[in-house]
Ligand code: FAD
């Protein structure tokens with residue numbers, strides 16, 4: 605059995621865990637990170653693609669935004685398409701100059717891993733059987749197996765950055781947590797295709813056959829999604845059927861055409877809203893998907909994880925530099941204010957744009973929402989403000 609010590613033990617090397625390790629390093633705080641997958645797997649996992657204004661700024665300000673600035677695509681708006689017409693929402697005009705960056709989550713992960721390793725950071729990939737112990741005491745520990753060897757790391761704090769299916773949240777006694785959850789009757793079938801994006805900006809399309817979204821990863825790669833059942837069987841979706849369905853759902857009166865190309869990846873994602881309160885238990889803190897999930901419409905998941913990390917890193921800095929525990933005590937309360945606003949926004953985007961989540965009355969309300977949001981500057985500004993990301997709270 606190998607025993608060691610660190611200041612912060614981090615479970616998970618997704619965006620939350622990696623960014624936390626990076627920010628702590630900048631504050632001079634030591635961490636060890638354990639991840640049950642391989643580095644290669646983490647760097648290839650295709651997920652989110654939209655960075656809020658503040659997320660992109662934070663990455664750039666902390667020295668991990670160089671490639672993002674070079675290769676990321678700055679977007680100044682999105683299109684909402686319904687009744688076969690597109691309506692542009694102009695972000696800079698509505699938000700005092702803010703925009704979003706389209707840059708794949710796996711690219712952020714690659715950049716963060718490279719920065720950590722270059723700084724001599726310790727990330728143990730491929731660990732097994734991680735458990736967390738002693739969270740209510742002053743020295744919680746991480747226990748796991750790595751390269752066949754049992755290890756215990758004694759920590760001052762543990763950061764649960766291990767996603768929705770991780771071990772940290774379930775290791776908190778159930779009666780200490782309150783769970784809020786909404787399971788949506790929709791899923792997304794997502795594809796990556798080797799074809800130039802058919803639009804300069806994202807298109808969110810509501811159509812009587814269901815929702816569809818056009819996004820991208822680069823000038824050569826398109827990312828597209830279509831609403832499906834949460835249990836959709838991918839085997840029933842040969843490439844030809846996917847393109848045909850996308851063509852129908854993006855159909856427009858305008859002079860516009862959806863370009864097709866070879867599909868290089870496909871997958872189905874179910875949708876849920878999920879929040880656990882509080883996001884801390886003794887010296888274990890939950891960050892990102894370990895504490896909350898949003899339905900994907902509106903691209904808030906990754907950005908919320910970044911916002912949690914920002915608060916937690918500052919709270920730890922206040923603790924180690926000035927011996928102050930106040931921010932650590934208020935961590936959950938501060939994060940949850942943003943989390944619930946993102947849940948609200950994602951719920952609204954999802955319900956408004958998808959088909960079949962309610963009765964006909966609800967469908968009419970959703971159409972009215974779209975009429976309103978594209979016809980009223982005030983409503984448009986509210987959408988834009990949320991999409992580019994609400995300002996970070998001062999901490
Ligand atoms: P994760 O990225 O899940 O990272 C958790 C890490 O912990 C992983 O590397 C995992 O391997 C590791 N881990 C798990 N269990 C253990 C364990 N027991 N021991 C050690 N390590 C462990 N958001 C959007 O905004 N737009 C999208 O299109 C979108 N698509 C998504 C598609 C899928 C299939 C999923 C699951 C999520 C998607 N999201 C999307 C959400 C977004 O990707 C997440 O919000 C984001 O990844 C959160 O980052 P995280 O670091 O908190 O969690």
Ligand code: DHB
Nearest residue numbers: 652653819900901902903
């Ligand atoms: C992407 C994902 C989203 O959930 C979204 O709302 C916009 C874009 C994407 O993967 O590119």
